[in-house]
Amino acid sequence: MSMQSIEELQAALAQQRYVADRGLATSLYLALKLGRPLLLEGEAGVGKTEVAKALAAALETELIRLQCYEGLDVAHAVYEWNYPRQLLEIRLMEAEGRVDREAAAHELFRPEFLIRRPLLQAIEHEGRPPVLLIDELDRADEEFEGYLLEMLSEFQITVPELGTIRAAAPPVVVLTSNRTRELHDALKRRCLFHWIDYPDHAKELAILQARAPEAPRRLAEQVAAFVQELRKVDLYKKTGISESLDWIAALVALDRQELDAETVDETLGLVLKNQEDVEAIRGERARGILNRALAGGVRSAG
Amino acid sequence: MLELVEIGRREDFYNTLRALLVQRVEDLALFDQAFRAFWRAPRGERTQVDLRALGEERKFGKPKVERESLRAEPALTGREGLPASETVEVRTYSAHESLRRKDFAKLSEEELQQARKLVEQLRWAPGFRRSRRWRAGIGRRPDLRRTLRAALRSHGETLAIPTRGRKLVSRPIVLLCDISGSMERYARMLLQFVHSISEGFHKVEAFVFATRLTRITLQLRKSRMDRALSVASLVPDWSGGTRIGDALRTFHLDWARRTLVGGPVVLLISDGWDRGDPQTLRREMARLQRSCHRLIWLNPLLGSPEYEPLTRACRRRCLMWTTFCRSTT
Numbered sequence: 020m021s022m023q024s025i026e027e028l029q030a031a032l033a034q035q036r037y038v039a040d041r042g043l044a045t046s047l048y049l050a051l052k053l054g055r056p057l058l059l060e061g062e063a064g065v066g067k068t069e070v071a072k073a074l075a076a077a078l079e080t081e082l083i084r085l086q087c088y089e090g091l092d093v094a095h096a097v098y099e100w101n102y103p104r105q106l107l108e109i110r111l112m113e114a115e116g117r118v119d120r121e122a123a124a125h126e127l128f129r130p131e132f133l134i135r136r137p138l139l140q141a142i143e144h145e146g147r148p149p150v151l152l153i154d155e156l157d158r159a160d161e162e163f164e165g166y167l168l169e170m171l172s173e174f175q176i177t178v179p180e181l182g183t184i185r186a187a188a189p190p191v192v193v194l195t196s197n198r199t200r201e202l203h204d205a206l207k208r209r210c211l212f213h214w215i216d217y218p219d220h221a222k223e224l225a226i227l228q229a230r231a232p233e234a235p236r237r238l239a240e241q242v243a244a245f246v247q248e249l250r251k252v253d254l255y256k257k258t259g260i261s262e263s264l265d266w267i268a269a270l271v272a273l274d275r276q277e278l279d280a281e282t283v284d285e286t287l288g289l290v291l292k293n294q295e296d297v298e299a300i301r302g303e304r305a306r307g308i309l310n311r312a313l314a315g316g317v318r319s320a321g
Numbered sequence: 322m323l324e325l326v327e328i329g330r331r332e333d334f335y336n337t338l339r340a341l342l343v344q345r346v347e348d349l350a351l352f353d354q355a356f357r358a359f360w361r362a363p364r365g366e367r368t369q370v371d372l373r374a375l376g377e378e379r380k381f382g383k384p385k386v387e388r389e390s391l392r393a394e395p396a397l398t399g400r401e402g403l404p405a406s407e408t409v410e411v412r413t414y415s416a417h418e419s420l421r422r423k424d425f426a427k428l429s430e431e432e433l434q435q436a437r438k439l440v441e442q443l444r445w446a447p448g449f450r451r452s453r454r455w456r457a458g459i460g461r462r463p464d465l466r467r468t469l470r471a472a473l474r475s476h477g478e479t480l481a482i483p484t485r486g487r488k489l490v491s492r493p494i495v496l497l498c499d500i501s502g503s504m505e506r507y508a509r510m511l512l513q514f515v516h517s518i519s520e521g522f523h524k525v526e527a528f529v530f531a532t533r534l535t536r537i538t539l540q541l542r543k544s545r546m547d548r549a550l551s552v553a554s555l556v557p558d559w560s561g562g563t564r565i566g567d568a569l570r571t572f573h574l575d576w577a578r579r580t581l582v583g584g585p586v587v588l589l590i591s592d593g594w595d596r597g598d599p600q601t602l603r604r605e606m607a608r609l610q611r612s613c614h615r616l617i618w619l620n621p622l623l624g625s626p627e628y629e630p631l632t633r634a635c636r637r638r639c640l641m642w643t644t645f646c647r648s649t650t
Contacts, residue, residue: 025326025333041332041333041336042336042339045326045333045336045337045340046336046340048325048326049325049326049337049340049341052325053325057340060346088453089452089453089454089583090452090453090454090455090487091453092454092455100466100469102465102466102468102469103465105469106465106468106469106472106479109469109472109473109477110477112477113476113477113478120473120474120476123473123477124473127469127473160452160454162454197578198346198578198579199578199579199582200579200582201345204344207344207345208344210344211340211341212339212340212343212344212345213340214346214349253570253574254574255573255574255577295604295608
């Protein structure tokens with residue numbers, strides 16, 4: 020499925036229950052049209068990974084995900100030879116007395132001994148170009164970034180024993196970063212960049228309603244207003260959208276129709292993921308925030 | 322590329338340009354400003370700050386558009402609840418003064434020069450950490466890749482099993498340096514120390530604080546010390562009072578997630594004269610200690626043998642104490 024306009028893409032994402040503002044939709048649309056990777060940065064839990072999932076679903080294509088971590092190397096990101104199988108094979112060949120070095124190398128490095136990791140999968144993918152999600156790139160080290168740079172500019176991977184594998188149709192690449200460190204400028208130059216901010220009240224409400232349609236509207240409004248107020252407070256870890264979604268799901272499960280001080284105190288652990296933050300907010304301050312949120316709700320309703 | 326979006330719609334034009342031109346979130350504000358300047362309704366005196374003028378400046382030097390304010394990155398922008406810097410009288414705590422004879426404060430100009438040279442030569446290694454990355458030839462885990470290669474060379478016979486192990490990497494350093502009134506006499510020397518440390522390692526983050534916290538990592542990358550020392554002029558509360566707890570809290574809220582990665586060693590340089598709330602200080606110190614590999618408190622007052630950590634801030638915790646003065650004077 021190819022997108023002809025920003026509006027079409029926005030609508031397709033909305034169908035996947037992903038609320039993308041115009042800015043994000045524009046960046047995604049351009050990434051698709053220009054065939055450039057899109058780098059998404061933002062605080063944890065603002066929906067960076069979800070973008071890629073929703074995009075893959077909207078484009079009706081496969082999502083290939085590479086979760087980054089420290090020490091991620093070619094063997095886990097791109098390909099690895101299946102050494103145990105190869106060692107077995109070489110023992111067999113030896114037993115049969117047919118180990119000729121040239122031939123053996125040829126036999127042992129056949130594609131069926133190759134373990135394909137996400138990047139190679141994305142390059143070799145047949146049919147509609149997949150969405151390649153390289154998640155939390157800031158967790159990987161700089162060496163890996165350097166490798167990625169090469170791959171993203173050529174969309175080809177060289178396996179010395181097999182030759183160069185080129186992508187028939189380059190994948191749609193989405194990179195995410197939580198900014199625990201600054202990514203290299205050279206990599207950023209290759210990418211389009213979009214910063215996903217915490218949503219405003221209207222967007223948060225739209226997201227809550229799209230993702231938790233079973234929640235009463237009044238509750239969704241109150242949750243959105245409460246979280247908006249909560250983000251104004253200095254916290255070690257601010258509440259992301261994923262937390263507000265968890266929270267509303269929990270409130271629905273508890274069969275709550277509205278927020279009240281008691282419920283907030285009981286379920287605060289879903290909204291704040293840091294013990295110091297929970298302690299600081301629970302009780303008096305939570306009540307204050309709730310009152311402000313409810314007052315704001317009345318104002319906007321009136 | 323602009324033909325892909327409708328150029329007539331300003332919002333799309335804006336989003337497109339932003340996605341293409343901006344690569345760092347810090348630059349978003351600058352971009353917005355330039356964008357507004359470009360679209361501003363024409364007025365008589367339009368040549369004052371128009372875009373071409375910005376471009377010219379860029380050619381000959383760094384752009385000046387509000388950038389200055391970003392440079393020292395005051396970590397407190399827009400944050401409420403903390404007081405602005407306050408001026409306090411410089412207290413020398415003269416009761417202790419006579420006891421600290423070999424103090425920077427008492428050094429002659431010549432001795433200061435010497436001390437500075439010594440500090441410049443100072444090198445310090447914060448230790449290593451096992452990274453997750455493999456390296457051939459070390460450690461004890463079998464390296465199947467090379468085992469296979471070797472077997473191929475010996476006609477399929479595995480004669481030896483090469484090994485691999487985890488690589489060691491140098492730990493990053495995070496420096497938090499007190500530059501309040503009571504530390505003023507040491508502050509310049511400390512900055513020299515901070516600068517010489519940061520030259521040896523590439524992963525050094527540096528902050529200074531008195532009542533508020535300021536990041537000076539970028540200034541320290543400048544190669545010349547006197548220029549790096551000009552950070553003093555960018556720091557709003559140079560030689561103000563100290564609120565270690567509040568400064569640490571700001572550090573945790575705004576910077577910890579970006580700087581306390583990879584098992585860092587945190588160096589806190591302060592004399593412990595704190596005017597803030599001891600509760601906050603205790604909480605933030607505990608948090609800091611939990612979130613780094615090692616927390617080292619460098620206290621210049623420890624240089625004198627008679628000094629005892631009697632202030633409430635100092636007494637609060639038992640950390641690893643290290644002397645600074647002793648090593649340099």
